[in-house]
Amino acid sequence: MEKLLEVKNLKTYFTLKSDRIGSRPEVVKAVNDLSFDVNKGEILGIVGESGCGKSTLGKTILKLNHKTEGEILFKGSEIFDLNDKDLKDLRRKMQMVFQDPFSSLNPRKKVGSLLAQPMQIHKLGTKEEIDAKIDEIMKEVGINPVYKGRFPHQFSGGQRQRIGIARALMLNPEFIICDEAVSALDVSIQAQVLNLLLDLHDKYKFTYIFIAHDLAVVEFISTRILVMYLGKIVETAEKKELVGNHFHPYTKALFDAFPATDPKGRDERATVLMGDVPSPINPPSGCYFHPRCPRAMDKCKLEYPPLKEVSPGHKVACWLHE
Amino acid sequence: MDKDAYSSRKLASDQNKDILLSMEDISVSFYTHRGIVKAVRNLNLQIKKGETLALVGESGCGKSVTAHTINQLVPMPPGKIESGKVIFEGRNLLDLDDKEIASLRGDRISMIFQEPMTSLNPVFRIGDQIADVFMAHHDIKKDEAMEKTVKLLELVKIPAPERRIKDYPHQLSGGMRQRAMIAMALASPEPGLLIADEPTTALDVTIQAQILRLINELKQDINMSVLLITHDMGVVAETADKVIVMYAGRKMEEADVYSLFENPSHPYTQGLLNSLPSNKKYTNATRLEAIKGTIPDLLTIGNECPFENRCPHAMTVCRESFPDKTELADGHSVWCYFVDGKGKE
């Protein structure tokens, strides 16, 4: 399998400004020493609860954030080392679809000029060529091209998300990061957009990173899944392996917490995970999950477990697997 | 419609004792500068004591407006309650004046919201806010109210409540704030109805599971009724006793939770369940069975079935009028020409 993206020991820290004189600034370790690869043509799902760093990770990969340490290699070259011109060229190949279809489209631009913008920025094509491409892409995402002259606020949420996807497609990218791309949509519209993303994947052989908090959505769309907790990878495996054979107590808790679409036997369900997600400013000692973990041992309080391969492609960071 | 109103009245007289709240033929419109939005149309519902009724539907279906009609939180203008009654313990709430409604709010009818941060006062300590509710409804002193507050926070499983009462809302996590809101709802002498408007939508799944479990336990312990507003079929499956599926201001299907999930009959209910990637049928599927199209503009909608433009079974008759109720089984009703077979000739 060809590696499209390699992330090695990536760290992204944010320093919180403190107004109090003499107090030490607090550091949020949003992405804390992550390593993983993305293979060409796969859909890598990244799932985790709020504050786990999944969105920061997505933005860092596209160099929309700074990185503190580590490497991000796209087709073998470090994206943080590129000069402005090379970075601009790279931006053509990597695109992003955002969560909020209301704030991710410039409200003052008509759909036609929103979609023309990517090609204009990169000085591609004549006016006619851009126009033809817009028509083609709008049809592709299921919006009638006659609505080119409308403003984003004149569309429904689902249609706006389609426009956001169309904008990402304008430059024929190879790699698309979908950051909670369907979370803000109504269920029936969410299903349409998921199908659209899969249609596009089949047709253009895109590589996706699909970031979401919704395990069911990630489980449906991904070929491989990566579970994050407080800036760390806790478990990763091919989808079938992870669904059928997850090991980490947090992964299990996520699966258990997810409401089933069947009321039968709801009173006998497994115990729910207690406690809150800790703040990434001051993560617990040892394994970050140990205060909530039903199977925590003494060792878990002292040392963070390494990410170990338990079977081909299946990695877990948990002391239970020693 | 007449038949529907009649049968609901008959039902009401049979089991009048158990019914805590009933809404009869409620219609609510909003008069905007673009036209009249009929947000809720001829809606009937009943909630029994100790029961959880879920109103489920997507954005714009009128579920929140329905809930807000109960304790008169619909902004008027632009909103207007066009018709109907809200009967709560023998009184029509729509006839009450502002003062009477205000005394009912937070006493017999409490509400929790999606974002608890916006419904807690940011400049007061959690403990003081809950104690105030106690003192408003009981003739007790501050010390006693504080003691009761601590007990209540224990009940909603907030750890170290003696310390937490001194916290301000922003010092609590989202889940803890929602617990505090629930505690506040329980601070009245006799909590009757809890309206929970998307109570877990802003929370992480592991926290959502905790809150849903808490609501379920409390409901059993103190025989409280819950009106649950949600878009999430999973939340419905976990907590509801009865379910009303709404779409564009109309009731589409009504059933107890088990028969709804076992035998979803309205094409919209079916589509909604099929849209969920967690549906068991998708274990090895590559595509979801999505409902095509989008919700119609509520400004332009007439008397037709609002789901007609997206429905796989739409017929001519669906474009002409909204169907009457069809009873499939005891307590399981559906409003659909395809199901009742009337449009087929």
Add this chain to the structure above:
Amino acid sequence: MNTEIKENTNKQSIEKNSLFKEALFQLKGNKSAIIGFIIIVGFILMAVLAPWLTPFEPNSQEISIRKTAPFVSSHILGTDDLGRDLLTRIIYGSRVSLIIGTISVGISLTFGILIGLISGYYGGWVDRIVMRFIDIMLAIPYVLLTIVIVALLGPSLVNAMIAIGVSQIPQYARVVRASVLAERENDYITAERSLGASNSELMFKSILPNSIAPIFVQATLGVGNAILSSAALSFLGLGAQPPTSEWGLMIASSREFVTSAWWIVTFPGVAVLLTVLGFNLLADGLRDVLDPRMKD
């Protein structure tokens, strides 16, 4: 796919209006904005059509008819202490006021937008330095600051405009910076950055058009303010110099006749009041319409 396209975009009855047109539409329903707008249009027409509106010259003196009372002769609003027609001078004065308003607001806008945009967009140390400087400027009373600048440049109408413009820059910079800070956080900025848009493209083509609404309100208020300030400066002898027909100057030079010929002081004062009121009313209306929080 084609049937789906139809389903997706049919059945929608959305008017084909831009945000701006919608705002204009709503402005029609706003009474104070309409009154303000009418006053301003009248003011502009008066300035543009001045020579055709009056048979008299603003500076032609006729001692024989000095201090003629209003409403008795062909000099409708009477004449001043040098026998000049008061209405004519007020009409020509509107030209001066219009020029002062536009130019000084133009100065504040240009620099205010630049400073606010750069400071808000880049943030960090750039922002900190610029904003401390702005804070210092804001700490000096506005009138004092204007007077100091005029005193440095020497009293004249042009210098008064510059002084008014410069002393207002901090206000604009603050307004621009605040809306840039809010706009910068939107996903569409990140989206356009991820498409490869440069900083200047983002600043001027994306952020600025979206933060224009509060600036627009501020500028409308600013014109009224500038007219008032210039009248004040001229009154103090630091702005327009005689014999220019400037409203503030007209009031100043007729102070001594307040008791004997009230109209010489009163009518220019009414002109200032009406014009400033017009701009304030329009600005209030614009604020109501453009403020997204006011929308449903």
